Amino acid sequence: MVSEKITVKNKSGLHLRPAGILSKIAQGCKSDITLVKGDKRVNPKGVLYLMAAGIMCGDEITVECDGENEAEDLKTILDAIDSGLGE
Numbered sequence: 360m361v362s363e364k365i366t367v368k369n370k371s372g373l374h375l376r377p378a379g380i381l382s383k384i385a386q387g388c389k390s391d392i393t394l395v396k397g398d399k400r401v402n403p404k405g406v407l408y409l410m411a412a413g414i415m416c417g418d419e420i421t422v423e424c425d426g427e428n429e430a431e432d433l434k435t436i437l438d439a440i441d442s443g444l445g446e
Contacts, residue, residue: 360425361433369446372415375406377444382406384439390426392436403436 369377385392385403394401394409396418401408414420422440424433 360423361429362421362423363433363437364419364421365437365440367414367416367418367420367440368443370416371446372418373409373412373444375410377446378406378409380444381436381439382409385436388424388428388432388435390424390429390432392432393423395421395423 367373371377373381381403382405392403394403394412394414396412396414399412401412403409420440422433422436424430424436426432
C-alpha cells in the first residue's frame, strides 16, 4: 500500500461536479483507493461517498492505494486533485 497527503484546492471543495470527475478517474484505476479525511474513510469510486465526506477547500486528505498498480494509481488521483478537477 502507498499513501500521500494532499490539500484540496477547489474553492467549493469536492461538490457534485468535481466529485463526479474524481469518481470517474478513480473508477479507471485498478487499485483499491481510499480517501481519508479525519476519521472518515471513503471510496472515491462512488460520488455519494465523496459528497458525504464533506471535503472542503483547504482540507488535507490522505490518498491510499493498494493493488497491482498502486503507485501509478496514486499519482493519477493526486494529479487529478491537484489539477482542481475542472475548476
